[in-house]
Amino acid sequence: MEIEKSLFDNLQEFFGFDTFKGDQEAIITNVLNKKDTFVIMPTGGGKSICYQLPALMSDGTAIVISPLIALMKNQVDQLRAFGGNESIAHFLNSSLTKGDITKVKADVSAGKTKLLYVAPESLSKEDNVLFLKSIKVSFVAVDEAHCISEWGHDFRPEYRKIRQIINGIGENIPIIALTATATPKVQSDIRKNLQMNNATLFKSSFNRSNLYYEVRPKNKVVREIVRFIKNNSGKTGIIYCLSRKKVEEIAEVLNINGIKALPYHAGLDAKTRADTQDKFLMEDVEVIVATIAFGMGIDKPDVRYVIHHDIPKSMEGYYQETGRAGRDGGEGLCVAFYSKKDVEKLTKFMKDKPVSEREIGTQILKEVIDYSESSVCRRKQILHYFGEKFDETGCNNMCDNCRAPKTHIDAEEPLFKVLGFIKEQGDKFDDHHIINVLMGQNNQPVSSYKHDEHKLFGSGKEEGVNYWNSVIRQAELADFIKKDIDHYGLLTLTESGKKYLNNPYAVKFIINKPMEFTDEDGGDDVTQSSAALDTELLKMLKDLRKKIAKQKSLPPFVIFQDPSLDEMCTHYPITSEELKQIHGVGSGKAMKFGAPFIELIKQYVEDNNIDRPQDLVVKSTANKSALKVSIIQNIDRKIGLDDIASAKGISYEDLLKEVESIVYSGTRLNIGYFVDEMIDQDLQDEVYDYFKSAEVDSIKEALKELGEADYTYEDIQLMRIKFISELGN
Structure with missing residues (x-):
């Protein structure tokens, strides 16, 4: 009773606080009992209280x-802040000066410090180990313990050495290991590595009932994100991107569209990162656009909402990042954008890794792909991944799949x-092989096992890959089969699976509805026009263009090029400012040719x-403006385009595209000096004459006409760049 x-x-x-949450009280009592x-x-x-409170109550x-x-x-x-005392907690890491370290060690030795936070790298330094040997250690807390496992989403080799160092510091020191995400495989790695097989396990449910999960195909993703944020105006959110470059780009687009956003990634200096965190916590910014470096320990x-601009590398990462939404139990919207191209990029990143790491990475990524492409309750899939059974009726329509009509x-x-195939052939094959x-599909692994002669070979061709993916995924969710994670995802029968073969019964599965991608790069182009064009207006704009061209x-x-007219038919710009946002227009062209087009569109909209759709008129960034200005x-200094390309570290072809987009937006560039160097005058005249009378600006058509x-x-x-620049701008 005293405790x-x-x-x-x-x-x-x-x-x-007046009460404990969940298992907190039992966990703390267990730690206090050593x-x-x-x-x-x-x-x-509320993980941190599980070691903070017992630390405050223990000797040492x-x-x-x-x-x-x-x-x-x-x-x-x-x-x-809680204790009103500077010495109560300290940290030892690479950010401290020698003077800081001396002060920390003096406070700890004097018994004033109840919690000493240490980075795993600092823990392994010899002088720190010697120092820790000299003090009374109440217990060791290993936070983010999943970092121990190669199967975790944030593997750190230094975490593997923790047990060895603890043994060196003293005998019988109790350990509390904590993690927010651990699959059964990662749990077993943590226990084994920290030699805590007899540890009491406290596992809370992974179900966050207030979070809504949705996966969308990556079509016009920037426009979708801007629209989403504007529809959720006044709320704070986080957008996760895989690359620093994308973080910077998205943050810039949001600001241009009147959304207060800041970028956050490991490439920014520590002060900027700290300031950004503070501004987010103080609500000076609405949105943080970040790599996964952001969020750990940010208790807002x-x-x-949490938006994934790119699909994450692992389900643990996804769960942890989405878990930053709605921590107060209120609304939490989790939207991820998915494209095959992102998967290809992530697969390429793994190519240079050692074989075992690549195999593990491929399996972890496959779970994310299955989750994204599946039509089954998202919550059921997430919880299954973490070894928890869940009946989808408990989702209460809090995911896009539960809300959608099903087949x-x-x-x-x-x-x-x-x-039957798994039972007959043994537990030697993964889902990929069985589907082949x-x-x-008569590929090398199939023929090497003579499965091209098997009675099932080709028997499921009519149903298609998507169908069989759905069947295998749901057979796993329904516990008929399981993946042997140690052996690269090979499928094995469970007891339920064996019983089913002996005594089959009626089962209903949902068939995945394939995602529809409307643009080929799954993309990011803010300015691509929508498929739903106003064909009547397009005809009127083309007639007007023809009339002005004649005059x-x-x-x-x-x-104006055709894509610009197409976009005018989607967005209906009726002011000069709006016209400038149309792809390929820019202020030069808007001033020179815009007025009659704006007039026509305004009248058409009224009539x-x-x-x-004003919320869809998403302003693009000055589109890599720094590069363009340069x-x-x-x-202007008459430097050769090939020299500019090599100085900027881009290909000559890419530089021409940049120059072209500058000119097509209405800026006049004098590239005559470079053209004269590259092309004879009589050939220049011939191309010039061709474009003067051409109906379209296609280079292929020009080559056909002029001879390759x-x-x-x-x-x-x-x-063509020179021609447009001189005549149009």
Whole structure:
């Protein structure tokens, strides 16, 4: 009873809480009783109190091993604020000066410090080990313990050495290991590595019932994100991107569209990162655009949405990042954008890794692909991944798949085929191989096992890959089969699977609805026009363009290109400012040719009562503006385009594209000096005459007409740039 009383007193006195959450009380009691403790608790469940409170109540100093300097600082600041005492908590890491380290060690030795946060790298330094040997250690807390496992989403080799170092510091030191995300495989790695097989396990449910999960195909993703944020105006959110470059780009687009956003990634200096975190916590910015470097230890309870611009590398990463939404139990919208191109990029990143790492990475990524492409309840899939059974009716329509209409099939026959094949052939094959057999794909692994002669070979061709993926995925979710994760995802029958083969019964499965991608790069182009064009307006704009072209004795494409007209028919720009946002227009062209087009569109909108989709007029960034300004300056100095390309580290072809987009937007560039160097005058005249009378500006058409013997593709492109610049701008 004594512990219980002081527990509640300390909770109230130090943290200001009246009650414990979930298993907190049992966990803290276990730690105070000097027992090894293993805590698996989802983000926002209150993990840190599980070691902070017992540390405050124990003799000596608790060592907290944590992977991130920002996380340590955040927690130490909070503890000092709660305790009103600077010495109560300290951290030891590479950010400290020698003087700081001396002060920390003096406070710890004097018994003033209850929690000492240490990075795993600092822990292994010899002088730190000697120092820790000399003090009374109450227990060791290993935070973010999944970093121990290669199967975790954030593997750190230094974490593998923790047990060895603890043994060197003293005997019988209790350990509490904590993680927010751990699959059964990662749990077993943590236990084994920290030698805590007898630890008491406390595992909370991974279900966050207030979070809504959705996966969208990556079509016009920037426009979708801007529209989403504007529809959720006044709420704070996080957007995750895989690359620093993309983080910077998206943050810039959001700001241009009137959304207060800041970028956050490891390439920014520590002060900028800290300032950004503070501004987010103080609500000076609405949105943080970040790499996965952001979020660990950021305890903002009212983040209302988390958007994944790129599909994450692992389900653990996805779960942890989405878990930053709705920590207060309120609304939490989690939207991820998925494209095959992202998967290809992530697969390419793995190519240079050692074989075992690549095999593990491929399996981890495959789980993300299955999750994204599946039509089954998202919540059920997430919880299954973490070894938790869940009935989808409990989702309460809190995911896009549960809200969508479904196609069910009688799965008895296909399920029997798959289970029968696994039983007959042994647990030697993954889903990929089995689907290849059913589809009749005669590749090397299939023929080497003589499965091209198997009775099932090609028998499932008519149903298609998507169908068989659905069957196998749901057979796993329904516990008929399981993946042997240690052996690269080979499928094995469970007890239920074996029983089913002996006594089959009616089963219904959902068939995945394939995602539809409307643009080929799954892309990011803010300015691509929508498929739903106003064809009547397009005809009127083309007629107007033709009329102006005739008056000015110019080819129509010099006025505006077709993609620009297409976009005008989607966005209906009725002011000069709006027209400038149309792809390929820019302020030069808007001033020179814009007025009659704006007039025509304005009249058309009025006459036809058109409700303009203003929220979709997404302004693009000055589109790599720094590069463009630099190109214009270099051309003014008459530097060769090939030299500019090599100085900027881009190909000559890419530079021509940049120059072309500058000119097509209405800026006049004098590239005559370079053209004269590259192309004879009589050939220049011939191309010039061709474009004067051409109906379209196609380079292929020009080459066909002028003959490919005399010109290269780049020659015509150069001449077209010069032509548009001189006549149109």
